[in-house]
Amino acid sequence: LANGKLRSTTLDEFQKLTGLELEGEGGGLKEEMPPIQRWLNRILALRIAMQNAIFDEYLGLIEARIEAAKEAGTLDLGVESINAERITILDRTVIRRDQTSGAETEILRLDTEERYKPLALDRALRILGDDARPIVNRKSGKAAIRCSTYSLTDDDGEIVRRYELVRPTRTERMRQDLLLETMWEDASEADFSALWQAEVEEMSGKTRTNTLYLVTGLLLPVWDRLPDDHVQVWRLNTDDGQSFLGRIVPAPLVTKLADAFGIAATITVSGAETAKHVMGTAEITALGAYRLKRSLVAGQQRLELLDWPHTRLAELKVAGCFTEIIQHKTRMFVPVATAATVIDRITA
Template identity: 45%
Template sequence: MRVFTDDTGTPRSMPMVDDNGHPVYNPEAQAARDALIEKLCAMPPIMSALDALLEHFGHDNVAEVTGRTKRLISASDGRQKLESRSARTSRADAAAFMAGNKRILVFSDAGGTGRSYHASLDAANQEQRVHLLLEPGWRADRAIQGLGRTHRTHQATTPLFRPVTTDCKGELRFTSTIARRLDSLGALTRGQRQTGGQGLFDPADNLESEYARAALLSWFDLLAMGKLTSVTLDDFQHRTGLELVDKDGVLKDEMPPIQRWLNRILALPIALQNTIFDEFLALIETRVSAAREAGRLDVGVETIMVDKATLIEDSVLRTDPLTGATSHLLTIEIARRRNPVSLDRILRIADGDGSAAFMINHKSGKVALRTRARALMEEKEGTPIPRVEMMRPTRSDYMREHDLFESSWEEVDRQAFSAIWSTEVEAARQIVESETVRLATGLLLPIWSALPSDHLAVNRIVDAEGRSWLGRLVFDDHVPQLYTKLGIDCAGALPVEAVAKAVTAGRTIDISRPFALTIRRSLVNGSPRIELAGAPHDRLPWLKSIGCFTEVIQYRTRVFVPMGSAEAVLGLLLA
């Protein structure tokens, strides 16, 4: 390149040519290019994933169902030969896998059309499928179609789906896109909030969710305040070309969208990518954990598998005047056995995690496997909050590291852990849990605002006979408020215990029998009370006769129900 100065005195460059107009090449650059080509040609080629699997396990053990017509295979003497393939060859490989003659199956979009590879009860190979999703692609419908190949009806076991990624955190960008499109596809094709991913991805995996967008704004704030350890503001702007601050050094009101930010992150060095993503994912996890604990996390449809479900009561909440569609509140009694994690599986998890440790609670005698969990982040200071996951036979708990040190948990040897874990698993399998749940189902959109706002999950209850009910769970203390909002008299529709529990929890209930009044919780002189607001003055003697008492507060007579005998008094009132 030739450097020259323009009319404004700014140095610029342009391609250099000789006197005849031919370009002049830099011999040092040419020599460096030739040396690089020579080095690359001397390095062994990187095999594709398909060829690497065939090379590692052998073509006699791997069934290939793809669209390619030729492939290189290694013979027994080590030499390679070119093998021609046809549709008949793919069918033979698929049949060999279903018969159990080949333990591994590799299939693609081109070779998997119209095929089923599930653990069919009619097939000889009924082993559990472990479906490794290696290349999900960009089309969510194709991803669902591929996942459905190994998950069908009339199967012996359900498959395990395992998305495969490298340790480059930037690859989460592509996994996140698949997660978002699977969720969107489920909402569009099913007309309900059941995600197309079927729970394959955690809400924290979707880097384009509302939690991720809020976390990105916090990341920008921490970056501007210089509280991130990964990168500085000036360095980040220089590397990515994103302008985050105005001429006065203040963060702009319109920040880059998360899609653009993610795309620019992919251009950074791998180590820097991973550090930035660790901070960003910690902020997302903080928000998702808070939403999950508060009951506001929308995870689509959660399927509750039970052994037995009995429909006890079906109450009609609303009937649409135009279509005649109805909304129902179902009372279902469910019974289910616990499905604890087996000892073999927990030991495999421990052996595959170098940071795992066997723990025992010296107070309760229970054991848990401690593994490292994704850290949280303090949003104001950007300080990471390390966490651990305590895996129990029937559940997993998350604890902050400093809370773990102050708890009763301590390390134990593998042999003692295995013995106690096996005992807990056997005890858990003998427990049959029975409970009564209420499910709002049917036409829910007109009554959506009347349903509880602090529990947004949509659930499907499925019993062993294949019967299912889809709707939103409604807890006991929410039922009176639901009836009140819909104008339904709850005096005869609800048990007295539910009314008392709801009022004690702070719900307000309007009744019309034996006369119109409002049952609510009030605070008098710092102590909670149950008040009957709006009671007629001529019914005060009767209310006192069933156990109520009155007080004149600020020249107004107020009627209260004794807290100790609330259920008995409310029972007489609603009777």
Template identity: 45%
Template sequence: MVGDDGHPVYNPEAQAARDGLIETLCAMPPIMSALDALLEHFGHDNVSEVTGRTKRLITASDGRQKLESRSARTSQAEAAAFMAGKKRILVFSDAGGTGRSYHASLDAANQEQRVHLLLEPGWRADRAIQGLGRTHRTHQATTPLFRPVTTDCKGELRFTSTIARRLDSLGALTRGQRQTGGQGLFDPADNLESEYACAALLSWFDLLAAGKLASITLDDFQHRTGLELVDKDGVLKDEMPPIQRWLNRILALPIALQNSIFEEFLALIETRVSAAREAGRLDVGVETILVDKATLIDDIVLRTDPGTGATSHLLTIEIARRRTPVSLERILRIAESDASACFMVNAKSGKPALRTRARALMEEKEGTPIPRVELMRPTRNEYMREDDLFESSWAAVERDVFCDAWSHEVEAAREKVDSETVRLATGLLLPIWSALPSDHLAVNRIVDGEGRSWLGRLVFDDHVPQLFTKLGIDRSEALPASAVAKAVASGRSIDLSHPFPSTVKRSIVNGSPRIELVGCPADRLPWLKSIGCFTEIIQYRTRLFIPVGQVEAILERLLADPSQLAA
């Protein structure tokens, strides 16, 4: 408001509120930086600081603060004190990470396992890799644990995802595999600039324009971010803002609104990543399979290059590995820290699981959230939709019942050694890439306890005959009944040509898994039922099933006795 004399008119109440706010802010203690907070909490006598600071303010034993001068030689002494075990905590920055090693060297007195907390990584992946490499080197007693540190502000994922993307791309350039740069720190769903994230953003724009998002409206989003998403007719533009610009504009929004938008966006990403993972199309770079023992059983040369003499091989390797189950103490700590945790036991199998809330999926057309839960098992984790959980055999139990079941399964898992035979296509793979199965594109590295490793693509038993046929290799490879049963149990469909063309697959009938035999001749149903199969008429169609507990035995009779099919 402006008075008749042209001077502004002030509101005394607003002025008093402003002065009171300034007075309160000035009376509050300053927020410490992460470095000063660590020194204050643990004490400068327990923390080695290797940074580029020439002066720092420390608190003496009498509680008085004093200014301490530091030199390059001070940083050397601090690093030596950590490696000697005199100080158990080390804080170093870019300036303090050049030319030094902080790993658990076999030549150092301090050989404890390093827990490397990555705080404020910045924007340059090469510097982040340099910092991670200071604690992970050869000639070390133990490998470090890398733990990125973030707050609960969803917008901070913007910075972490940039480092994840650049670490992965730099690893692909330096070592030929994406996992090297990121050290396996990040899940594909954590990368907010991946192809799945870009596709999810387009779905988010469509839902925003249709008014199906609960976080914000189209007009409010355009007003707050300055992004123009629609033309003068109110239709979404063909050229939408790139995901980098969208992420940067999101950072300018209030924290609560940021979190709401990111929850919806991450749900769309998780939906796409989960679908790709279930279909076997998720590109995760090179996956390392650590085993206790690996024995090479067979080596078949698939192709020899006429120009260079390089060869492609199909290796048959028998691997054995012990499981490392989660201890009861650790799962109880997780349960105590999560208010949504619930102790569960499967009524059919008696197996325990800790149920926690997982990130929801989102229906892409209507924007409807699909709630999910995570079932933490002793040796693995499973994700399940809440609706499917209610229809399953999982039931909530008391803590004592859960603890007994968990301890029993942990003991059984530790005593059990899992052995299996895998086939690995290795060597010069590019010329034979099109002949390899297209439903499992992951590249794996098998590493045994002796340090030997094999790099290539896994080939399942049911794909071997087709691989030999495509490459023109005259070698018959009969698929045993045990291999067929194992492949079907894992969710794959197996086509059989003997004794008649048919398909064995896993089906869900009335919410229960079954093994189904599809494509059998109608006149062979009596013989198939005589060897143990059974039929059901579902929706006016006769379907043939194999009892789950007798799959291998029935398949052995089916594959080994073709004479019974004679008319």
């Protein structure tokens, strides 16, 4: 509000409408703001249209921060659970043993097998309405429900309109302008139902396997030496009663963590894990002789390859990379859609 980034109102207008005095004598904000109850009471006394506009922008800002924290792994939700069909311990490495109690802190490499639980067609049909439209992707043969969701407000105060796509096995959010460039299109309920049911039947008997690195055991003495990102504590449960509690560490950070404790840990990180880590955290990550970073180019997040010599330009292009000349400089990028394969080729 003070920085003039809201579209619903300005600081001067807000003060006049609500009677709240927010600015001090020097022109800046007062050190002591009115209590939250007074804020809410004054806002609720405004016209309904103004109330809705203010709260829509406020919720958009909150959701943007929540999503950013989720991507960075810094959102604290307490202890969350992963319920798996099967958990297999592939290996375990002790990184600390308490001298008094003998309690150990370990890094476990786990394979988790989770069964897909697709949303049944009858429940999907109940979601449909004026603000939840059936759409299909003619190219992929998949169905989804397109719902309006909160817009985001970027750092410049611009409103970014978005849709939420509800799929049988997942939900994703997409900018409205980017959705228009895809193969998704409106569909009849009959076409939607046929494709939705086909995917439900296809996925019902399938499972997905993930490899996780879990720091478990006595966590408190080592907490400040664990990565600052991804501070979530997870409980992994299986149907046969197995349970593991600890901090999940992204694969690209395991070697760094092992080095911090002075132990040997040879970790093979897949291209998919590396790409996911860089896109999710924006951390610049070593990639063999190169480094990989997330870069915002033309409004889209890309994977950019750093430290590449021009003598290897042709080789990197054969591996699947592409270049663009931006501000008279040739920059190298890894396609996000095929990043896993391209990264594996580069590091082979």
